[in-house]
Amino acid sequence: MKSGQIVGGGLQDIYIREKSGSQMELGDLLVADGDNSDYTIIQVKDLAYRSQIPQQTLDLSAGMELEGYGDNLEFMQPELRNYLIARAKALIYVKKTGEEEYLTKSPKRLPSFFNSIRSIEKSDLEFLNPNKLEKSVYLGNIRSGSDVKNDVKVHIDLIKSLTHHILIPATTGRGKSNLVKVMLWSILDTEGAGILVLDPHNEYYGDHVKVGLRNHPKKDEKLDYYSPSKDNEEALTLSINIKKIRPDHFKGIGGFSSVQSEAMRMFFNKFKENWICEIAKGKDFETLKGMGIQEKTANVLKRKIETQLKVSVDPSDGNKCVFNSNLFVGGESGLSTISDIVDSLEKEKTVIIDSSKLTDFEELFVGSIISSNIFSKYKNFNSEDLNDKPVISIVIEEAPRVLGKEVLESGGGNIYGTIAREGRKFKIGLIAITQLSSVIPRPILANMNTKIILGNEMSLERSAIIDSASQDLSDDNRIIASLDKGEAIVSSVFTKFAVPIYTPEFNKFTKEYLKNISSKKEIKGVTEVLG
Amino acid sequence: MQLNRVYFNVFQNKKLISPKSNIPCRIEFLSYTSSNFDHGNLFFETKFSLENDFFRKYLPLEKDLKIKAFERDFVLGNQLMMERMASMARRFSEWTIAEHIIDSELEEGDIIIKDGSLQTSHPNENQYVKNVFKKAKEKGVIFTGLSKTSRHTTDTRIPIISAIDRLSEDFKIPYKEWCYFPVPINKKTTEHKALIMVVKLNRYADTPFRFEIFKDQADNMTKNEILDLVSIIADYSRDRSLPGYPYGLIDAHLWARVRNEEILGYQAMLFSEITKLGMWKEINSHINTISTHDKLDEM
Ligand SMILES: Nc1ncnc2c1ncn2[C@@H]1O[C@H](COP(=O)(O)OP(=O)(O)OP(=O)(O)O)[C@@H](O)[C@H]1O
Ligand SMILES: [Mg+2]
Numbered sequence: 001m002k003s004g005q006i007v008g009g010g011l012q013d014i015y016i017r018e019k020s021g022s023q024m025e026l027g028d029l030l031v032a033d034g035d036n037s038d039y040t041i042i043q044v045k046d047l048a049y050r051s052q053i054p055q056q057t058l059d060l061s062a063g064m065e066l067e068g069y070g071d072n073l074e075f076m077q078p079e080l081r082n083y084l085i086a087r088a089k090a091l092i093y094v095k096k097t098g099e100e101e102y103l104t105k106s107p108k109r110l111p112s113f114f115n116s117i118r119s120i121e122k123s124d125l126e127f128l129n130p131n132k133l134e135k136s137v138y139l140g141n142i143r144s145g146s147d148v149k150n151d152v153k154v155h156i157d158l159i160k161s162l163t164h165h166i167l168i169p170a171t172t173g174r175g176k177s178n179l180v181k182v183m184l185w186s187i188l189d190t191e192g193a194g195i196l197v198l199d200p201h202n203e204y205y206g207d208h209v210k211v212g213l214r215n216h217p218k219k220d221e222k223l224d225y226y227s228p229s230k231d232n233e234e235a236l237t238l239s240i241n242i243k244k245i246r247p248d249h250f251k252g253i254g255g256f257s258s259v260q261s262e263a264m265r266m267f268f269n270k271f272k273e274n275w276i277c278e279i280a281k282g283k284d285f286e287t288l289k290g291m292g293i294q295e296k297t298a299n300v301l302k303r304k305i306e307t308q309l310k311v312s313v314d315p316s317d318g319n320k321c322v323f324n325s326n327l328f329v330g331g332e333s334g335l336s337t338i339s340d341i342v343d344s345l346e347k348e349k350t351v352i353i354d355s356s357k358l359t360d361f362e363e364l365f366v367g368s369i370i371s372s373n374i375f376s377k378y379k380n381f382n383s384e385d386l387n388d389k390p391v392i393s394i395v396i397e398e399a400p401r402v403l404g405k406e407v408l409e410s411g412g413g414n415i416y417g418t419i420a421r422e423g424r425k426f427k428i429g430l431i432a433i434t435q436l437s438s439v440i441p442r443p444i445l446a447n448m449n450t451k452i453i454l455g456n457e458m459s460l461e462r463s464a465i466i467d468s469a470s471q472d473l474s475d476d477n478r479i480i481a482s483l484d485k486g487e488a489i490v491s492s493v494f495t496k497f498a499v500p501i502y503t504p505e506f507n508k509f510t511k512e513y514l515k516n517i518s519s520k521k522e523i524k525g526v527t528e529v530l531g
Numbered sequence: 532m533q534l535n536r537v538y539f540n541v542f543q544n545k546k547l548i549s550p551k552s553n554i555p556c557r558i559e560f561l562s563y564t565s566s567n568f569d570h571g572n573l574f575f576e577t578k579f580s581l582e583n584d585f586f587r588k589y590l591p592l593e594k595d596l597k598i599k600a601f602e603r604d605f606v607l608g609n610q611l612m613m614e615r616m617a618s619m620a621r622r623f624s625e626w627t628i629a630e631h632i633i634d635s636e637l638e639e640g641d642i643i644i645k646d647g648s649l650q651t652s653h654p655n656e657n658q659y660v661k662n663v664f665k666k667a668k669e670k671g672v673i674f675t676g677l678s679k680t681s682r683h684t685t686d687t688r689i690p691i692i693s694a695i696d697r698l699s700e701d702f703k704i705p706y707k708e709w710c711y712f713p714v715p716i717n718k719k720t721t722e723h724k725a726l727i728m729v730v731k732l733n734r735y736a737d738t739p740f741r742f743e744i745f746k747d748q749a750d751n752m753t754k755n756e757i758l759d760l761v762s763i764i765a766d767y768s769r770d771r772s773l774p775g776y777p778y779g780l781i782d783a784h785l786w787a788r789v790r791n792e793e794i795l796g797y798q799a800m801l802f803s804e805i806t807k808l809g810m811w812k813e814i815n816s817h818i819n820t821i822s823t824h825d826k827l828d829e830m
Contacts, residue, residue: 054772057772072733077546
């Protein structure tokens with residue numbers, strides 16, 4: 001039990017003297033009780049030594065100790081004279097107004113002077129109880145400093161949070177993928193969302209060795225898994241018939257210049273669904289001239305089609321189109337892949353695409369094709385129809401690949417940028433995972449209305465995240481730097497305050513979950529929904 | 532007018548312990564000292580103003596603070612004479628409170644250390660001291676005093692403490708902590724009922740101090756018992772903030788010290804009352820506030 005007493009400060013900073021041995025930590029949640037079944041939740045933002053003994057004396061006596069003169073000296077009443085002062089900030093004011101009824105306010109008043117302070121308890125968080133919200137995503141458990149309150153589970157509104165994008169920033173290895181796995185697992189349990197996961201590490205689905213989403217009891221109804229590799233027996237084959245590719249799928253992806261893009265459109269207009277093969281075959285000068293395309297441009301396009309889509313022609317076989325990868329194919333195969341995926345998403349399924357064997361371009365391009373399809377489909381729904389549709393969210397790793405300032409500026413934008421900017425109007429959002437937030441344009445960062453911030457030791461990155469957060473996190477710089485694996489802060493326009501959480505390790509979490517299922521037990525513990 | 536604050540603490544096994552009885556650790560009162568002529572004699576009188584009347588039982592009687600000024604007092608001059616007379620209230624209350632502490636807080640074999648000398652300097656003080664010493668003897672509580680400064684000098688007018696300190700260095704005595712006693716005192720002041728010692732309680736002490744033990748008790752102690760007593764106090768004098776000075780006294784200074792702003796607060800209240808009485812002009816010119824600092828206050 002941590003305890004202390006308020007000894008000074010103001011609304012910005014409340015100073016608390018810590019009871020000796022309390023071991024307060026950065027990020028600890030504490031409670032200052034009021035007189036009328038009300039209380040204020042405050043959070044430790046910094047800790048400092050204090051002493052009643054003048055600094056000079058302390059310095060001198062340390063010197064004596066170090067230089068071997070310290071014998072026969074001591075500190076009397078050390079716990080009284082040397083102590084820790086915590087600098088804390090009020091997060092939220094809560095007043096119980098009735099049975100399970102609470103009034104919450106952002107704190108505008110100070111808890112009373114010399115008020116004693118205690119650790120937060122489960123009952124202090126009951127005001128977060130679900131407001132009859134059945135559709136939600138589980139993020140983890142409430143955490144006070146590094147102390148995890150396992151019985152207070154943190155959920156966030158599924159539809160709102162996914163529609164308004166989620167940013168998951170952290171340095172490598174802090175548990176981004178683990179968090180997303182846990183979130184996706186919980187989404188498989190709910191209705192109302194279709195999730196497209198571009199998985200460059202093939203880490204979400206799992207296999208015979210590694211636990212993954214495939215272990216979810218509802219995987220048959222709710223989970224699709226695609227892989228371009230034919231050896232992957234559990235996966236549907238990801239092959240896309242090039243007839244389904246349109247020039248605008250390349251928008252901002254693959255590094256096409258505007259002249260080249262224009263040329264692609266000309267090909268498409270003339271040759272319709274065969275346009276890619278026609279580019280690969282090459283055209284004579286006259287034909288090109290008729291289309292208003294320079295020979296040079298056509299050659300670059302041909303080369304790009306060959307390298308990026310691995311589509312070429314076989315001159316020995318009457319210039320027939322040859323498909324050198326399993327991904328982009330011709331003939332009659334792969335014609336329904338895209339529409340199958342779009343259908344699944346519309347049926348509230350989670351679709352994982354193993355892109356571990358794909359190049360960067362291939363991964364983003366496949367994502368672009370699917371996203372563009374779903375986007376234009378949703379865009380044409382009227383608002384009533386849209387209401388009945390599930391929210392679609394696209395999980396993208398290393399988001400700066402498509403949301404970085406440079407790519408967005410140079411390529412004239414891409415579908416991911418479009419979704420980031422206007423997707424919420426059409427119930428389409430992103431779950432953007434990134435190590436580098438600073439390279440994402442500020443308006444886009446600010447548009448990501450939920451940020452699940454994991455540990456980050458790069459101060460530039462922390463600033464970018466803090467600057468664009470929904471709550472004032474200016475005091476959390478140090479806290480974010482010191483977050484351990486799985487520890488996070490949820491800052492969202494849909495949460496009442498920046499909620500510190502710990503996301504359990506996926507393996508343990510699923511083991512527990514499956515154990516509870518098999519013993520037909522209800523999953524115990526109060527479920528808290530924020531939002 | 533004087534703000535008086537008397538504080539005590541009790542340590543056992545080097546830990547601060549709470550009082551057993553309901554005696555407050557900090558007793559605070561305002562005293563008002565005035566001089567009046569009565570039948571051609573100058574008298575000084577002191578009255579108390581207590582915020583908490585419960586404190587009164589710990590204080591000396593006001594009648595004992597009425598003193599006739601003698602020739603030798605006049606030598607001091609008006610200001611000093613007034614200060615000396617005004618200080619009686621605090622000095623006397625130290626004795627009365629000490630008596631209460633011995634009575635309700637201490638056990639046989641306990642030691643009480645008074646901040647300052649056991650010497651008396653006011654005519655009516657003797658009776659109070661006698662009472663305390665009697666109580667101490669009855670209960671077997673050893674009564675001692677520790678002074679940061681000493682008025683005693685050698686024949687050659689060197690302060691006695693520095694003289695002994697110098698001696699200890701000159702003779703390279705092999706002890707890091709030591710005490711010297713008895714320090715002989717002038718025959719004329721036989722009134723002094725204490726064994727006077729000079730003690731260096733810690734090797735890192737800047738200076739030795741004057742230490743006194745109630746004479747009746749010291750006379751019944753062997754040399755070793757006296758050394759044991761000093762050793763116990765030395766064990767309490769190892770605090771890094773002021774090595775060689777008992778920690779209880781450091782703590783007491785912290786709680787008993789009167790800060791300047793407190794004085795100013797009282798001063799403001801006083802002025803406002805005087806103004807209400809329409810006597811401000813008259814009195815203002817006579818007002819002279821004195822705040823006493825000593826070295827410990829800077830801690
Ligand atoms: N909550 C957690 N508790 C314990 N261990 C965890 C937790 N989250 C992640 N880990 C472990 O930390 C390691 C890295 O986790 P993860 O792959 O999720 O990090 P990441 O941020 O996605 O890293 P990368 O930048 O490499 O993608 C893994 O070995 C994982 O098991
Ligand atoms: Mg990862």
